[in-house]
Amino acid sequence: MRFLGGNRPATDLTYADVFMVPNHSTVGSRLEVDLTTPDRVGTTIPVVVANMTAISGRRMAETIARRGGLAVLPQDIPVDVVTEVVSWVHARHPVYDTAITLSPTSTVGEALSLMTKRAHGIVVVVEDGVPVGVVTDGACQGVDRFSQLGQVMAEHPLTIPAGTDLPKVFDVLSGERVSAAPVVEGDRLVGVITRKGALRSTLYTPAVNATGQLLASAAVGINGDVAGKASALLAAGVDVLVVDTAHGHQEKAVEAVRAVRAVAGTTPVVAGNVVTAEGTRELVEAGADVVKVGVGPGAMCTTRMMTGVGRPQFSAVEECAAEARRLGRHVWADGGVRHPRDVALALAAGAANVMVGSWFAGTYESAGDIHDDGGRLYKESFGMASARAVKARTAAQSGFERARAGLFEEGISSSRMYLDPARPGVEDLVDGIVAGVRSSCTYAGARTIDELHERAVVGVQSAAGYEEGRPLPTSW
Numbered sequence: 001m002r003f004l005g006g007n008r009p010a011t012d013l014t015y016a017d018v019f020m021v022p023n024h025s026t027v028g029s030r031l032e033v034d035l036t037t038p039d040r041v042g043t044t045i046p047v048v049v050a051n052m053t054a055i056s057g058r059r060m061a062e063t064i065a066r067r068g069g070l071a072v073l074p075q076d077i078p079v080d081v082v083t084e085v086v087s088w089v090h091a092r093h094p095v096y097d098t099a100i101t102l103s104p105t106s107t108v109g110e111a112l113s114l115m116t117k118r119a120h121g122i123v124v125v126v127e128d129g130v131p132v133g134v135v136t137d138g139a140c141q142g143v144d145r146f147s148q149l150g151q152v153m154a155e156h157p158l159t160i161p162a163g164t165d166l167p168k169v170f171d172v173l174s175g176e177r178v179s180a181a182p183v184v185e186g187d188r189l190v191g192v193i194t195r196k197g198a199l200r201s202t203l204y205t206p207a208v209n210a211t212g213q214l215l216a217s218a219a220v221g222i223n224g225d226v227a228g229k230a231s232a233l234l235a236a237g238v239d240v241l242v243v244d245t246a247h248g249h250q251e252k253a254v255e256a257v258r259a260v261r262a263v264a265g266t267t268p269v270v271a272g273n274v275v276t277a278e279g280t281r282e283l284v285e286a287g288a289d290v291v292k293v294g295v296g297p298g299a300m301c302t303t304r305m306m307t308g309v310g311r312p313q314f315s316a317v318e319e320c321a322a323e324a325r326r327l328g329r330h331v332w333a334d335g336g337v338r339h340p341r342d343v344a345l346a347l348a349a350g351a352a353n354v355m356v357g358s359w360f361a362g363t364y365e366s367a368g369d370i371h372d373d374g375g376r377l378y379k380e381s382f383g384m385a386s387a388r389a390v391k392a393r394t395a396a397q398s399g400f401e402r403a404r405a406g407l408f409e410e411g412i413s414s415s416r417m418y419l420d421p422a423r424p425g426v427e428d429l430v431d432g433i434v435a436g437v438r439s440s441c442t443y444a445g446a447r448t449i450d451e452l453h454e455r456a457v458v459g460v461q462s463a464a465g466y467e468e469g470r471p472l473p474t475s476w
């Protein structure tokens, strides 16, 4: 990456401060771009879901890995639960979405409450593992919530035999005017496929481990028996370990990384967070394969307002990525991503992968429950250093210790993240990110993430320059 006109600004910058100019390009199509990440964690798109309780759970992990990304389970989740979630994610189908299933005697109320857990929009009614009907949201409207699904379901549903050619699936579903259908092996249900899902599966490559299972990752904190917890997570089968703390450039964090490295073998170890070359170097020397960059850019984060500490994210990523690359390692840009452009700019700055939290909170697949605010659907999100999260994390401590820890909050305890009715699923947001980044690459003349970093020419803009780039939904 170089600055336009060779003018490196004296001030640190964040994503909104910068733009990329197009280069002469020989990349003729956005489909020629390969977004496999150079960090060797196995992701085929540069999207990692942040380890936040309100966001990253089993459905998020499954859905994002199927499209080539990775979700990190938060450090607060007990090991036995992580173990169960990881084996569940590993057992998911790499192409077909997991079906929501109920029986003919289940109620419409149950179907409606489960329908928003996934974006595919159907409940499959099963008897002995065999689909006998399909229920859509439309079929549940205007009927008593206690009605049984056997009375409202569409019987003898269209089913797709597993292994059917994906363009054919798209054509069959389009021809039958249905958006989703159960997938069967023989007569037994193995999943669900949508029209969009068939399309996406031709564009995305699932992120899988050496045995072909969807990738799963989990975080470990820096307190307590770090090596013991890391070993338990490895025994649970996690494919990527993340050492997670606010201040990664502290002795305790460095020791935690050493402890994790000692037990991790060949499993990639990611550690953070830092914002300087020195912090990056110390974590790499302690054994991190990837260093996580970002102090204070997160949407739920109050650190900069509380402490004055942090660094504008574009410059933080640029400096840390340069140091990591010099040492043969990589960085993940963590926090502050609100638009596809931010992902592209993080990669241009040298990040190998980009962590997204709050933006994904407002989706069907995030971990929280859905709420209705006068017809607008939303989910609650909260920071991992908020009083709410600290309370949960310190549950085993004495009341005094918990109350004292609660005084050191550096995050928002409650925020509403509204679902975009046009893009309610996390895959809709990923489509936007991937389309944006592929396009950035062709503008820069890059076929890969490394080439985007090498070729990017970045300028600094005024607030008016940024504003000019925003679309205008209504007139002036």
Ligand SMILES: NC(=O)C1=CN([C@@H]2O[C@H](COP(=O)(O)OP(=O)(O)OC[C@H]3O[C@@H](n4cnc5c(N)ncnc54)[C@H](OP(=O)(O)O)[C@@H]3O)[C@@H](O)[C@H]2O)C=CC1
Pocket: 051, 221, 222, 223, 244, 245, 246, 247, 250, 252, 273, 294, 295, 296, 297, 298, 301, 303, 335, 383, 384, 385, 408, 410
């Ligand atoms: N990226 C970011 O900007 C930030 C991210 N977070 C997220 O919040 C979650 C909680 O992280 P964290 O607060 O590190 O909690 P942890 O429970 O992981 O513990 C942090 C440990 O570091 C010690 N510590 C020393 N200085 C600091 C400091 N300035 N801030 C925090 N801890 C410090 C703490 O001791 P003691 O409590 O005694 O001081 C404690 O032992 C994580 O998921 C983290 O990623 C939190 C803040 C900023």
Ligand SMILES: Nc1nc2c(ncn2[C@@H]2O[C@H](COP(=O)(O)O)[C@@H](O)[C@H]2O)c(=O)[nH]1
Pocket: 050, 051, 052, 273, 294, 296, 297, 298, 299, 300, 301, 302, 303, 334, 335, 336, 337, 355, 356, 357, 358, 359, 382, 383, 384, 385, 386, 410, 411, 412
């Ligand atoms: N200072 C705090 N940072 C937090 C908190 N919870 C999470 N985070 C960080 O934010 C990113 C995600 O950023 P987003 O803009 O995509 O939401 C996450 O990975 C953490 O590093 C918090 O309570 N305080």
Ligand SMILES: [K+]
Pocket: 296, 297, 298, 299, 300, 301, 302
């Ligand atoms: K912030």
